[in-house]
Amino acid sequence: MPESETICGTATLDAARGGWQAVGMIPEPSMSDPRLTELSGCLPGLRLLTASADLEHYGRDWTRRWTPAPLAVALPASTEEVLAIMRWANERRVAIVPSGGRTGLSGGAVAANGELVLSLERMNRVLGFDAVDRTLSVQPGVILQHVHEAAHGHGLVYPVDFAARGSCSIGGNIATNAGGIRVIRYGNTREWIAGLKVVTGHGELLELNRGLIKNSSGYDFRQLMVGSEGTLGIVVEATLRLTDPPPPSQVMLLALPDMDALMQVFALFRTRLPLQAFEFFTDHALRHVLAHGAQRAIAGDHPYYVVTEFDAADERQQEAALAAFEQALERGWVSDGVIAQSEAQAAALWRLREGITESLAPWRPYKNDVSVRISAVPAFLHEMQALLAREYPRAEVVWFGHIGDGNLHINVLRPDGLAEDAFIAQCEHVTALLAATLQRHGGSISAEHGIGLVKRAYLDSTRSAAEIALMRGVRKVFDPNGILNPGKLFADG
Amino acid sequence: MKILVGYKRVVDYNVRIQVKPDGTGVVTDGVKLSANPFDDIALEEALRLREKGVAEEVVVVGIGPADLTAHLRNGLAMGANRAIHVVAADAVQPLTAARVFLKLVEKEQPGLVILGKQAIDDDANQTGQMLAALWDRPQATFASKVDIAGGKATVTREVDAGLEVIEAELPAVITTDLRLNEPRFIKLPDIMKAKSKPIDTIEFGSLGVEAHDHLKTTHYAAPAKRSKGVMVKDAAELVAALKQKGLL
Numbered sequence: 116m117p118e119s120e121t122i123c124g125t126a127t128l129d130a131a132r133g134g135w136q137a138v139g140m141i142p143e144p145s146m147s148d149p150r151l152t153e154l155s156g157c158l159p160g161l162r163l164l165t166a167s168a169d170l171e172h173y174g175r176d177w178t179r180r181w182t183p184a185p186l187a188v189a190l191p192a193s194t195e196e197v198l199a200i201m202r203w204a205n206e207r208r209v210a211i212v213p214s215g216g217r218t219g220l221s222g223g224a225v226a227a228n229g230e231l232v233l234s235l236e237r238m239n240r241v242l243g244f245d246a247v248d249r250t251l252s253v254q255p256g257v258i259l260q261h262v263h264e265a266a267h268g269h270g271l272v273y274p275v276d277f278a279a280r281g282s283c284s285i286g287g288n289i290a291t292n293a294g295g296i297r298v299i300r301y302g303n304t305r306e307w308i309a310g311l312k313v314v315t316g317h318g319e320l321l322e323l324n325r326g327l328i329k330n331s332s333g334y335d336f337r338q339l340m341v342g343s344e345g346t347l348g349i350v351v352e353a354t355l356r357l358t359d360p361p362p363p364s365q366v367m368l369l370a371l372p373d374m375d376a377l378m379q380v381f382a383l384f385r386t387r388l389p390l391q392a393f394e395f396f397t398d399h400a401l402r403h404v405l406a407h408g409a410q411r412a413i414a415g416d417h418p419y420y421v422v423t424e425f426d427a428a429d430e431r432q433q434e435a436a437l438a439a440f441e442q443a444l445e446r447g448w449v450s451d452g453v454i455a456q457s458e459a460q461a462a463a464l465w466r467l468r469e470g471i472t473e474s475l476a477p478w479r480p481y482k483n484d485v486s487v488r489i490s491a492v493p494a495f496l497h498e499m500q501a502l503l504a505r506e507y508p509r510a511e512v513v514w515f516g517h518i519g520d521g522n523l524h525i526n527v528l529r530p531d532g533l534a535e536d537a538f539i540a541q542c543e544h545v546t547a548l549l550a551a552t553l554q555r556h557g558g559s560i561s562a563e564h565g566i567g568l569v570k571r572a573y574l575d576s577t578r579s580a581a582e583i584a585l586m587r588g589v590r591k592v593f594d595p596n597g598i599l600n601p602g603k604l605f606a607d608g
Numbered sequence: 609m610k611i612l613v614g615y616k617r618v619v620d621y622n623v624r625i626q627v628k629p630d631g632t633g634v635v636t637d638g639v640k641l642s643a644n645p646f647d648d649i650a651l652e653e654a655l656r657l658r659e660k661g662v663a664e665e666v667v668v669v670g671i672g673p674a675d676l677t678a679h680l681r682n683g684l685a686m687g688a689n690r691a692i693h694v695v696a697a698d699a700v701q702p703l704t705a706a707r708v709f710l711k712l713v714e715k716e717q718p719g720l721v722i723l724g725k726q727a728i729d730d731d732a733n734q735t736g737q738m739l740a741a742l743w744d745r746p747q748a749t750f751a752s753k754v755d756i757a758g759g760k761a762t763v764t765r766e767v768d769a770g771l772e773v774i775e776a777e778l779p780a781v782i783t784t785d786l787r788l789n790e791p792r793f794i795k796l797p798d799i800m801k802a803k804s805k806p807i808d809t810i811e812f813g814s815l816g817v818e819a820h821d822h823l824k825t826t827h828y829a830a831p832a833k834r835s836k837g838v839m840v841k842d843a844a845e846l847v848a849a850l851k852q853k854g855l856l
Contacts, residue, residue: 363640369796441800444797451796453794453796454794455793456642456648
């Protein structure tokens with residue numbers, strides 16, 4: 116790799132790292148900013164965007180609470196360019212927001228405070244496949260769906276999957292340890308990362324684990340990077356483990372009469388069937404997704420629904436599925452159910468669950484993404500439902516999630532006539548109460564979305580003071596100048 | 609009125625078709641098999657006509673090997689009253705299928721036969737038309753809307769120029785197009801009920817249908833792979849590349 120000069124230019128420039136503000140108005144930057152002139156001087160080929168439309172586009176994720184205001188957007192095309200940007204950023208103390216598909220729901224990729232957005236979307240090549248190791252090497256900007264397609268092309272699968280697959284990038288998946296709809300069978304992103312190349316906040320290039328299956332040689336920095344939300348390093352290459360395709364499966368939609376039935380049906384199905392997914396949603400969620408164009412699959416009104424997918428390679432397994440349904444019906448745990456007869460119908464059933472987030476998007480809901488151990492779900496659900504009913508007497512609360520993983524998504528829709536600020540304040544108040552409830556049940560305030568900006572005030576409900584102090588210490592080691600994604604995960608840098 | 613519905617089993621349309629290495633067919637082992645989508649639409653339409661009171665009985669018909677029973681049970685679970693399984697070890701060609709249907713029509717005396725406009729395995733698009741000719745009854749193909757009243761079917765057809773509305777005296781053959789309806793999901797309790805619905809089994813050989821195959825398949829081959837694209841830097845390079853290929 117070419118060793119470029121430490122930094123071009125000699126002018127000392129002020130750091131633009133003021134305190135975090137929720138809605139910052141920063142004068143529109145331009146290429147006339149001397150820091151950018153210097154960066155372009157160092158890297159003449161670097162693509163830098165400063166037009167206001169680009170700053171807005173790249174400065175936010177799916178959260179809409181903050182006004183994007185980055186300094187500029189850099190779109191490096193190589194690891195060398197990322198390294199050079201990080202050297203420049205350390206020298207000039209410019210904050211960096213690493214950026215992928217920006218489908219995050221926690222503000223992890225928001226740049227509202229004069230940061231340089233470092234978008235990895237041009238580093239979007241599949242670098243190679245190793246048939247013996249069964250690994251796929253990719254750049255961080257590869258879209259998840261393209262990872263799926265590349266794996267499929269080699270007769271294998273990359274099994275982490277969720278609704279944002281068409282827009283989210285693998286780098287962002289790694290930064291948040293993304294979970295999704297197949298966790299019950301395959302675990303989270305973490306399980307599938309065989310190796311990482313990372314540029315640390317300090318500007319060093321690390322090659323972590325090199326695809327090894329067994330490597331007992333001290334601290335596993337690869338796993339430390341997974342879920343670090345861009346605060347320790349920037350992934351510039353990932354080696355992904357692939358696996359055999361699952362056997363043919365079937366998809367069922369079940370209607371449930373009450374909340375208690377959820378975990379009863381789950382327990383029954385889990386013992387009877389090789390589950391690939393077990394997801395639930397409420398009648399509120401169904402109403403939105405139907406209004407958004409999905410096809411109704413079960414007639415009548417039912418308070419809860421489950422979408423489940425399981426191996427059904429042969430008639431014996433199909434019979435077992437029917438028997439499980441029959442038993443649930445006899446015990447009154449399900450009131451109705453349908454089964455997909457084709458891939459198209461399977462997709463239509465999945466849309467009822469996967470389309471929820473998109474169907475709610477116009478309301479810009481306040482989101483909670485919480486988890487407890489599976490064994491704690493029934494008790495937690497009761498407390499949570501009582502809390503939500505008490506605290507949100509007027510707002511519509513839509514919940515759904517990966518019940519088989521103990522993970523619930525709660526979306527609160529702003530009631531008509533309530534101002535945005537007052538609404539957020541109310542939701543923050545309820546989230547604090549929810550955090551306390553979670554703490555009692557040993558749960559987490561962020562199951563799979565990450566802490567980002569949205570949940571950092573509640574981090575201490577999930578992690579102890581000692582843990583948080585160590586986390587800050589780890590951050591100092593990898594990013595001594597606090598360049599990477601400041602304000603995310605922790606409030607002050 | 610009784611409605612006869614063709615209900616064929618094919619490789620699911622979302623499956624990427626692979627040709628067997630020896631070129632004798634396509635891979636079906638371990639591959640998801642589903643109802644031909646147009647046949648699902650045919651069955652849905654028949655069920656809707658029954659629900660409207662236009663028909664009293666819906667009978668699904670399948671021609672295929674012994675293990676076709678599970679597939680026909682799906683048709684019963686979807687709502688058909690009963691099924692007829694014509695047991696034939698090998699796949700039949702459209703003319704043979706039409707002759708089988710004619711035999712069943714003579715036996716069952718339906719007021720309406722609804723078939724998919726084509727099956728997505730061989731895309732022949734012939735059985736409905738051939739049946740109408742053999743039966744000497746009207747045909748209304750590529751239906752996107754069907755109304756039955758006063759012994760007549762008013763059918764909107766999807767044709768190249770747009771839509772065409774025709775009237776056909778019953779009994780008649782209707783073949784379904786994609787936009788006719790959206791097939792319902794099979795309810796799990798109905799799968800259990802379907803177990804007790806009757807499936808009549810008829811040996812193909814007992815029908816007295818000539819099984820002469822008019823078409824002979826010599827071999828299967830995958831379409832030629834598209835050659836990889838070339839990236840050009842700018843317009844000038846594009847023009848040069850096109851000129852080099854003699855395209856400009």
